[in-house]
Amino acid sequence: MVDQRSxxxxxxxxxxxxxxxxQGISAGLLARISQAHAADKMTxxxxxxxxxxxxxxxxxxxxxxxxxKSCKVVEGEVSKYGWCKVxxxxx
Ligand code: SF4
Numbered sequence: 001m002v003d004q005r006s007x008x009x010x011x012x013x014x015x016x017x018x019x020x021x022x023q024g025i026s027a028g029l030l031a032r033i034s035q036a037h038a039a040d041k042m043t044x045x046x047x048x049x050x051x052x053x054x055x056x057x058x059x060x061x062x063x064x065x066x067x068x069k070s071c072k073v074v075e076g077e078v079s080k081y082g083w084c085k086v087x088x089x090x091x
Pocket of ligand 1 (some may be wrong): 058066
């Protein structure tokens with residue numbers, strides 16, 4: 001009887017340890033993925049971003065623009081009136 005209880009307790013502890021390890025791994029992995037994602041973006045300087053349109057072209061017309069103030073490839077805030085050298089016009 002005592003052996004069965006200690007066996008159950010041991011299994012319960014093992015399960016908790018494994019779950020903790022898996023949760024730690026997935027949290028760490030998610031953090032690394034989001035950091036890698038942020039690192040994949042260019043800085044405003046690298047993209048030669050400007051706060052004003054380039055002629056008739058602006059972020060609002062770019063396929064990489066994510067309203068209200070984000071861009072898929074340039075980090076930080078961008079204005080819908082801005083522009084950068086990565087500008088991509090929709091077909
Ligand atoms: S013009 Fe540049 S900063 Fe603006 S949305 Fe397009 S890629 Fe992003």
